[in-house]
Amino acid sequence: MIEVHELTKRYGPVKAVDRLSFAIRPGQVTGFLGPNGAGKSTTMRTILGLDTPTSGRTLVNGVAYRTIDKPLRVVGSLLDAGAVHGGRSARSHLECLAVTNDLPRSRVGKVLEQTGLSGVARKRVRGFSLGMRQRLGIAVALLGDPPILMFDEPVNGLDPEGIVWIRNLMKSLAAEGRTVFVSSHLMSEMALxxxxxxxxxxxxxxxxxxMADFIQSSSLNDVLVRTPQSRYLADLLTAKGAQVIAAPDGGLAVTGLTTEAISQVAAANGVEVYELARRQASLEEAYMKLTDTSVQYRATDPGKRGRR
Structure with missing residues (x-):
């Protein structure tokens, strides 16, 4: 379990993290989202003892990370896949970490196979692609078979097969009862x-x-109905307690009744229905709405270029 209590971190006059509190519990994948500059990386670095809080504290299984004797046995993390000496091979890099954390060397071969790197185990890391470095970073995180795992942008550089693999890996780790904490800007992957x-x-x-509650809280959560008898059906549905407004594209946007209930009302009154579809915001849409006022680095709308 990871706990963050009233965490504040300042870099000079800049407050990167502001009295942040949350807990990451085992048995589920917890996504960590926020705009660029929101403080995600600072928070993760503080949890791992790489940054010192200005105030507040972070705990891993009830203790500060810096007090853990063999940290790879407790927490596996991927923050920067490039933080590897380029002259080492993948195997030698993992073996050095295994020795310093008193881990059996058998774990090295296992994680190389698990991450698909067995065939390049003796190749120097300087020749690795971004995706291969990412897999090596994940291998490091898995090396100590830890109960807690933290990943920062784990799909960065991975090909489609690799993306599916890491997605399934994180879900399987959580299903084993581990704590999985992952930061990403890729909303489609977070949704899955x-x-x-x-x-x-x-x-x-x-x-x-x-996740479900977050998306449900979005303003877009209705049923779109298309019918040639829109005014009549709107009156029928309103009488049943629904809220009905005209949709911009000519249909009816209905809230307060399920698609089944709307269908039953239409059928009972002989109303033809051409389309009946539940609409709900995607994770990306819900996220964009919620974080709109927190965006610090907003680019110019490309559609407005050249306009005067």
């Missing part, structure tokens, strides 16, 4: 992988909620 979300902006907590 995470069970729970921690969302921050400008260093402060915005949301700490389940």
């Amino acid at each position: 992988t995470a069970d729970h979300l921690i969302v921050i902006g400008r260093g402060a907590l915005i949301a700490d909620t389940g």
Whole structure:
């Protein structure tokens, strides 16, 4: 379990993290989301003892990370896949880490195979592609078979097969009862992988909620109905307690009734229905709306270039 209590981190006059509190529990994949500069990397570095809090504290299984004697046995992390000496081979890099953490060398071969690197185990890391370096970083995280895993942008550089592999890996690790904490800007992957979300902006907590609840909270959560008898059906549905408004594209946007209930009302009153579809915001849409006021680095709309 990871706990963050009233964490504040300043770099001179800049407050990167602002009294942030949350807990990451085992048995689920927790996604860590926020705009660029929101404080995600600082928070993860502080959890791992790489940065010192200005105030507050972070705990790993109830203790500070820096007090853990053999850290790879407790926490496996991938923050920077490039932090490897280029002159070492993948195997020698992992063997050095195994020795310093009192791990059996058999773990080296196992994680090389698990990450698909067995065939390049003796190749120098300087010749690795970005995706291969990423796999090596994941191998390091898995080396100590730890109960807690932290990944920062784990799909970076991976090919489609690799993306599916890491997605399934994280889910399987959580299913084993491990704590899995993953930061990513790739919303499509987070939607497929995470069970729970921690969302921050400008260093402060915005949301700490389940994936389904986060998406459900979006304003877009209705049923779109298309019918040649829109006014009549709108009156029928309103009488049943629904809220009905005209959709911009000519249909009816209905809230307060399920698609089944709407279908039953239409059928009972002889109303033809051409389309009946539940609409719900995607994770990306819900995230964009929630974090809009927290975006620090906003680019110019490309559609406005050249306009006067």
